[in-house]
Amino acid sequence: MVARVRSGDLDAYAELVNSHAPMAVRTAALLGAGADAEDVVQEAFVKAYRSLGRYRDGAAFRPWLLRIVANETRNHHRSAVRRGARERADFLPPALLDPADEVADRERKEQLLAAVAGLPDRLRTVVTCRYLLELDEAETATTLGLPRGTVKSRLNRGLARLRADLVTPGREADRV
Template sequence: MRSGDLDAYAELVTRHAPMAVRTATLLGAGTDAEDVVQEAFVKAYRSLGRFRDGAELRPWLLRIVANETRNHHRASVRRGARERAVALPAELLDPGEAVADHEAKERLLAAVAGLPDRLRVVVTCRYLLELDEAETATTLGLPRGTVKSRLSRGLARLRAELVEAGREADHV
């Protein structure tokens, strides 16, 4: 791949594109996730010479996707067109599940979307994208301890918000 073999790079794209699109979507690219991923793959191809031997490819690639998503998000804010809704990949929603379960998922995802960005991206990577702590740290370019502390604060906020929402639902 580093020597410019386009077939090898095409295989890399085929293998990692679904996870990259999910990452971009859940980190805030919304409906522009595929465009963000395409730009990220172009940047990754141009940066192959700087990829460290022995490093894990997936976290390196997802970090580029996360950075490109962040850049896209900032550009959208500057243009005043920031999307508020998070597009959910179809595989997160099982149409055969009960309505109550679907509503619970929607409440949870809305609560995650309501977290401050610094907490939301860590919770998203760790639980929605199912990355481990090391992969989350690499993907977001954060120290592992920062991932742990933000994850703890994010989960505490989610727990409190969902408990409060449950109390409100009981009073309706």
């Protein structure tokens, strides 16, 4: 499909956008764009379109696109800081949640999301990509522009912190 887009087929580009937009919006929201996730994704798709000449044939498109989304999300944060109007990025629009999550205990889910949000950025982004966006280690590494070993070590540290933060009295057996 990317080859069709490169040749100027705008319908193919529309298909590409439609198939990847939901995951891109979830990625932007979970990495900190919050209410601005759709704006960040729109800008990411514009940049991706302009950068298709640098897309490596045969490479997976989704991690390549999500890396652009992650970079755009970081750019959004930098811009907000420079303007002095950075908001706490703990907004997750209900429409972006997976319907299967409705079955999960709401309170426990809120605790988990709060604990993830409380992680340092370098750990939070890796845990978010790997477990909330369900990317594998290689896709997480590509999306964040990190070596795979760094992803593994940050996942290990992030999960250890989450375990420690989420253990409640009387549930010490949950520690693994």
